[in-house]
Amino acid sequence: MVSRALATQWFGVFLYEDDDLVDRELFPARAEAIARRLEAVATGQLLDEERQMLDGVEDVRVADERLLTHAATMEGPVPRARQRPADHDLDPALRQEAAIDRAEAAIEAQLSAEGRHLVQAVAYLDETHEIENRMIERLTSWFRLHAPALVDEVDDGVELARLVARHDDREAIARALDVDPGMGSALDPNEMRALEGLAASIVQQAQAREPLERFVTELAREMAPNIAQLTTPAIAARLIQHAGGLEELAKQPASTIQMLGAERAVFQHLTEDAPPPKHGVIFRHPMIHEAHPDDRGSIARAMAAKVAIAARADALTGNDIAGELEADLQARVDEIQRVGRRRAMRGSDR
Amino acid sequence: MSRATVGKLAAYEDAGGEGFTPEGEAVVYLGAAGGERAAAIARQATSVLAVEKSPVAGLRLVERAKAQADLVPVVGDARQPEAYGPLVPELGLLVQDVAQPDQVEIFLDNADRFQPERGYLAVKARSIAVDRPPEQVFDRARERVAEEAAVREIVSLDPHHEDHVMIVADFDGASP
Ligand SMILES: C[S@@+](CC[C@H](N)C(=O)[O-])C[C@H]1O[C@@H](n2cnc3c(N)ncnc32)[C@H](O)[C@@H]1O
Numbered sequence: 001m002v003s004r005a006l007a008t009q010w011f012g013v014f015l016y017e018d019d020d021l022v023d024r025e026l027f028p029a030r031a032e033a034i035a036r037r038l039e040a041v042a043t044g045q046l047l048d049e050e051r052q053m054l055d056g057v058e059d060v061r062v063a064d065e066r067l068l069t070h071a072a073t074m075e076g077p078v079p080r081a082r083q084r085p086a087d088h089d090l091d092p093a094l095r096q097e098a099a100i101d102r103a104e105a106a107i108e109a110q111l112s113a114e115g116r117h118l119v120q121a122v123a124y125l126d127e128t129h130e131i132e133n134r135m136i137e138r139l140t141s142w143f144r145l146h147a148p149a150l151v152d153e154v155d156d157g158v159e160l161a162r163l164v165a166r167h168d169d170r171e172a173i174a175r176a177l178d179v180d181p182g183m184g185s186a187l188d189p190n191e192m193r194a195l196e197g198l199a200a201s202i203v204q205q206a207q208a209r210e211p212l213e214r215f216v217t218e219l220a221r222e223m224a225p226n227i228a229q230l231t232t233p234a235i236a237a238r239l240i241q242h243a244g245g246l247e248e249l250a251k252q253p254a255s256t257i258q259m260l261g262a263e264r265a266v267f268q269h270l271t272e273d274a275p276p277p278k279h280g281v282i283f284r285h286p287m288i289h290e291a292h293p294d295d296r297g298s299i300a301r302a303m304a305a306k307v308a309i310a311a312r313a314d315a316l317t318g319n320d321i322a323g324e325l326e327a328d329l330q331a332r333v334d335e336i337q338r339v340g341r342r343r344a345m346r347g348s349d350r
Numbered sequence: 351m352s353r354a355t356v357g358k359l360a361a362y363e364d365a366g367g368e369g370f371t372p373e374g375e376a377v378v379y380l381g382a383a384g385g386e387r388a389a390a391i392a393r394q395a396t397s398v399l400a401v402e403k404s405p406v407a408g409l410r411l412v413e414r415a416k417a418q419a420d421l422v423p424v425v426g427d428a429r430q431p432e433a434y435g436p437l438v439p440e441l442g443l444l445v446q447d448v449a450q451p452d453q454v455e456i457f458l459d460n461a462d463r464f465q466p467e468r469g470y471l472a473v474k475a476r477s478i479a480v481d482r483p484p485e486q487v488f489d490r491a492r493e494r495v496a497e498e499a500a501v502r503e504i505v506s507l508d509p510h511h512e513d514h515v516m517i518v519a520d521f522d523g524a525s526p
Contacts (some may be wrong), residue, residue: 036436042430042434106405106425221404224406
């Protein structure tokens with residue numbers, strides 16, 4: 001019985017019998033045509049050329065899982081890369097050209113896919129935050145009716161939820177905290193179970209947030225290393241989310257970037273006569289919110305200008321320019337603060 | 351990324367390793383990042399297929415490849431050698447620097463598929479286990495590689511890369 005094997009190389013599909021080449025199907029000798037086949041292979045598809053070669057033969061050894069979908073194949077050792085392009089009158093340089101085409105398409109697809117994941121994850125992060133806060137408010141105001149002294153003792157909502165979830169009644173919680181349970185109305189057993197259920201949901205919610213937050217910061221650092229370093233990974237993630245993706249963010253002027261995330265405030269300003277918002281997401285950066293109030297606007301403007309440059313590097317070139325940008329920004333901030341102090345000395349109320 | 355420091359292969363030679371001689375060989379480099387080091391190897395080798403998972407690093411890798419004919423970029427996961435298999439020529443050397451928990455298995459899977467003559471595996475202890483002493487992690491990695499190949503050397507990359515070793519292994523390379 002002859003022993004058959006099929007091997008796919010970048011320029012064609014080759015069939016061997018007892019180690020001799022017996023059939024070949026070459027790909028069109030154009031980089032895009034080859035790149036398209038490389039994509040099909042990478043996404044687990046059977047190539048037309050492979051199917052043609054497999055139809056009508058039997059018991060063909062293959063190495064790839066995707067080829068096992070064809071009835072004629074079985075798993076087994078396959079001659080590796082035995083053919084050379086020159087043996088088939090092909091220019092070897094096509095290999096690199098096709099690989100570059102394919103890599104560019106893969107980058108494009110992945111970057112925007114990652115952006116979409118990030119947008120969803122950040123939106124969900126905000127939602128869980130909101131739900132958690134609402135549940136904590138409920139737990140606090142409800143449990144306060146029964147044990148005001150205990151609620152006052154614990155200032156972290158999740159911590160309070162942990163205590164309520166873990167202990168059977170307020171006396172047990174009081175013992176755990178080593179405080180007097182104090183006054184408060186008695187607890188119906190069913191009411192206590194309900195409170196425990198609420199508390200358990202809060203604890204669970206808080207736990208679920210940890211991997212989510214890690215995912216968001218790591219993805220932001222990977223997608224946008226320059227923005228993440230210049231600001232923080234969390235701010236980078238939110239800027240990308242508000243812009244709707246890294247590529248979209250890279251298209252925005254600094255003035256827009258400065259306001260990203262302030263949309264709701266802008267809306268309120270227009271409809272409810274609220275004061276105009278000054279800063280969006282980047283306002284969360286310590287460099288801005290720890291600055292003197294008079295300087296914040298200028299610093300936010302300076303930071304937004306650097307973020308715009310960082311976003312273009314992250315989206316377009318992948319160059320690492322965060323160090324330079326940080327140094328430039330720091331110099332600009334020092335300048336702003338020097339001018340601010342001088343103004344203050346001249347007598348304005350600073 | 352350790353861009354400013356000595357590369358893993360240079361650190362290995364620095365530490366007295368037998369040496370890395372890509373002249374005239376086809377090379378696969380897994381975990382190429384922006385391709386700085388893969389490009390340097392490509393100047394000596396017949397070609398380097400450089401595999402990098404991160405699309406952001408991939409941007410730099412592709413730019414570099416455009417300027418250098420023998421650097422062939424792949425933006426993909428080294429855990430899926432099927433995806434770039436068609437691009438791999440008859441292989442001389444496999445080099446890997448991916449800093450992943452399953453780095454040893456990734457290396458062996460690729461070697462099994464592409465049958466290089468020799469492989470260079472940079473092992474980062476902390477990627478595999480933070481709670482075990484590095485020596486123990488390295489021993490386990492060496493044992494695992496030895497199940498599939500002949501380990502030639504295991505060289506510490508200190509002081510350039512703390513808690514890293516390079517494992518050099520010979521595969522028999524015979525085609526089926
Ligand atoms: C320590 S760095 C390599 C540095 C590079 N070899 C150099 O010397 O410049 C590790 C690289 O491996 C990449 N990587 C991690 N997991 C990978 C995987 N499964 N497949 C391919 N690349 C991976 C990372 O994105 C990162 O760029």
